Amino acid sequence: MSLDHVPVLHGDEELFSRTAHLFATATEITCAARDLNTWAATRPRPRDARPASMPRLRKLYRPEVLLNPSMAQHLRATAARGAEVRITQDDINETIIIDRRLAILAGDVVDGRRGYGIVTEPAVVQNVASLFDAAWRSGTDLAVYDAQHAELRALAPRVLELLASGCKDETAARTLGLGVRTYRRRVAELMAVLGADSRFQAGARARDLGLI
Amino acid sequence: MSLDHVPVLHGDEELFSRTAHLFATATEITCAARDLNTWAATRPRPRDARPASMPRLRKLYRPEVLLNPSMAQHLRATAARGAEVRITQDDINETIIIDRRLAILAGDVVDGRRGYGIVTEPAVVQNVASLFDAAWRSGTDLAVYDAQHAELRALAPRVLELLASGCKDETAARTLGLGVRTYRRRVAELMAVLGADSRFQAGARARDLGLI
DNA sequence: CCGGGAATGGCAACTTCTTGCCGGGATTGG
């Protein structure tokens, strides 16, 4: 197996222009992402007046995407159009798998363009698909997760703002009219959703997601 | 004085195309910024083969820009080309003042484009210029500041990485081969440079500056 | 009206961070 032959596309435009025909003919698309910067945001919907050969769409995201109202709304709309959307706590890699025969792996951003590795080697694609399946099984359906965390998201923007302002928990809690214990509960939940072990990490991630 | 007539340009391209002639004929330009995303980064140098009518250039930045090696290098190069560069702890607004007659005030980012307010009203421009002067006087010359904080910047990237990894101070210190006390000194210095009161804020700001 | 479940917030024990203090080792200038 030659490991040195993985074509890499640079930037979203190149990705879209070179892979559009694959999406057009696909019957099963699975998609995993840590945020919406990668796939969906820049490609709102390929062509939503094409319900004839609607492929099976499975989308797997990390919970923090739901903290961004517009991202959350986008996902709900996607689900409403027939896609299966799940949320997982797993530390997933950003991946698209088409018909279990081709995988697109998002890489690092270089010079403002993200690299996308195109994998066709069947054995590798199968492995990637297995990893996806495992994460998929561990995921929660969007609607369920959504309901469970409704009250968190209601408060999250203000909590984030207060955290970003640098004030102490005591101050922030009073500002929100909450007890310190409850405020800290919200912060802890927020950090769990962000997958952050420390407040520093939470701050970085929140900024990353454009939540502050 | 009518407050409702401040022309606003949207996005860097529009700003550059509409104000290029102003920069070309200016004899004194002052520039304040919290980071290099606003002015300098996207406009490396207007035309550096034009030393004939070199205007007086004063640039004032917040210390955290120096944490980014490429930003720091850019500033040093700017200073080497004859600009006066200072560092201030003040919470400055992003501003350009041309010949003390026109001020360009950076505003918020909307739809990915930053708004730039163009102010020509003499009284307002004078006020803005006074604010700038005050901050300028409180600033430290780049070379001096640079020397004072050399050893911090050497360690900063690794400290930031460890903070971003979410590990405890104990772990991070040992990873760096430092005592916990020293590691915490570095973190405190870093937070001071970032102007952060909490680690959450520091994380957000670090991410903001692209330091992690 | 009553019992169950969920959210709240006070309490408290612990952990983690923050900082001043200070002695010891390295560096530098005389």
Added chain:
DNA sequence: CCAATCCCGGCAAGAAGTTGCCATTCCCGG
């Protein structure tokens, strides 16, 4: 070589954040 200085890192007191526990309250379905 000595002294001044700087940086390091242990110590410790105190502040801030983390979490389990639990009584109280509210809401809801029975």
